[in-house]
Amino acid sequence: MQGNSRSISTNQQDIHDKLPEIVLRHQRSVNQKPIQPHTEAAFQQISAWLATFEQRPVILDSCCGIGESTWRLAEQYPDALVIGIDKSAVRINKHGKQDEYQGTEKGQHADDSEVISGGSNYRVIRADVIDFWRLVRAANWPVTKHFLLYPNPYPKSAQVQKRWHASASLQDVLAIGGELTVRSNWQIYIEEFATALTLCAKSPRVSQVEQGVAITPFERKYWNSGQQSWQVNCSL
Numbered sequence: 001m002q003g004n005s006r007s008i009s010t011n012q013q014d015i016h017d018k019l020p021e022i023v024l025r026h027q028r029s030v031n032q033k034p035i036q037p038h039t040e041a042a043f044q045q046i047s048a049w050l051a052t053f054e055q056r057p058v059i060l061d062s063c064c065g066i067g068e069s070t071w072r073l074a075e076q077y078p079d080a081l082v083i084g085i086d087k088s089a090v091r092i093n094k095h096g097k098q099d100e101y102q103g104t105e106k107g108q109h110a111d112d113s114e115v116i117s118g119g120s121n122y123r124v125i126r127a128d129v130i131d132f133w134r135l136v137r138a139a140n141w142p143v144t145k146h147f148l149l150y151p152n153p154y155p156k157s158a159q160v161q162k163r164w165h166a167s168a169s170l171q172d173v174l175a176i177g178g179e180l181t182v183r184s185n186w187q188i189y190i191e192e193f194a195t196a197l198t199l200c201a202k203s204p205r206v207s208q209v210e211q212g213v214a215i216t217p218f219e220r221k222y223w224n225s226g227q228q229s230w231q232v233n234c235s236l
């Protein structure tokens with residue numbers, strides 16, 4: 001199948017020159033904004049689900065879209081509890097209804113809940129990761145892996161601070177810990193993420209993603225359009 005996704009259009013040809021200054025500023029500041037009620041509710045609901053298990057490793061699939069990768073990760077890591085998080089109700093409500101993974105358990109949306117039931121070892125929830133990461137950090141969850149697959153790139157130079165590695169949230173991602181994997185079809189995004197991690201005294205590894213079975217709809221769309229993707233992996 002041929003895709004028709006256009007490659008990234010940007011006025012930025014290299015790592016943003018303000019990136020070091022921005023990352024260092026965030027390292028010195030503390031986020032004191034109140035947590036939004038719907039993310040607090042989602043966190044409480046998913047914490048109650050986690051509490052029904054004996055201590056198990058937790059895998060986060062942040063900005064999971066429709067949660068296809070959440071399901072795939074849950075299959076790949078059956079001993080872990082995998083949580084997919086996305087702020088879009090439209091996206092998470094599509095969970096389990098895509099052709100690509102028909103035959104798996106369908107997502108079921110419990111009434112009054114931000115949580116979509118997945119298989120036995122995963123859930124997909126509606127929450128804003130900016131607040132959710134702060135709650136996970138404070139609760140000290142045993143996160144062993146953290147995936148951030150194809151986050152919105154915000155490719156205009158003026159949008160740099162909207163990228164996760166140039167936001168205040170990077171400090172929460174670092175504190176949560178685990179093995180981080182970030183993928184993008186924009187190489188500069190990945191190089192910038194690696195630069196930000198290095199500035200925070202981490203040792204990231206950048207590589208081109210070998211194309212096989214795509215694990216998310218965006219990945220599939222890019223590869224079907226002849227684009228490459230890159231990733232950064234880092235032990236936090």
Ligand SMILES: C[S@@+](CC[C@H](N)C(=O)[O-])C[C@H]1O[C@@H](n2cnc3c(N)ncnc32)[C@H](O)[C@@H]1O
Binds near residue numbers: 063065066085127216
């Ligand atoms: C480009 S899509 C990628 C989705 C999926 N990972 C994939 O590869 O198919 C980016 C996703 O990030 C989600 N997102 C953006 N900001 C978010 C936030 N603050 N909290 C939670 N999700 C967010 C969007 O709703 C969207 O589903």
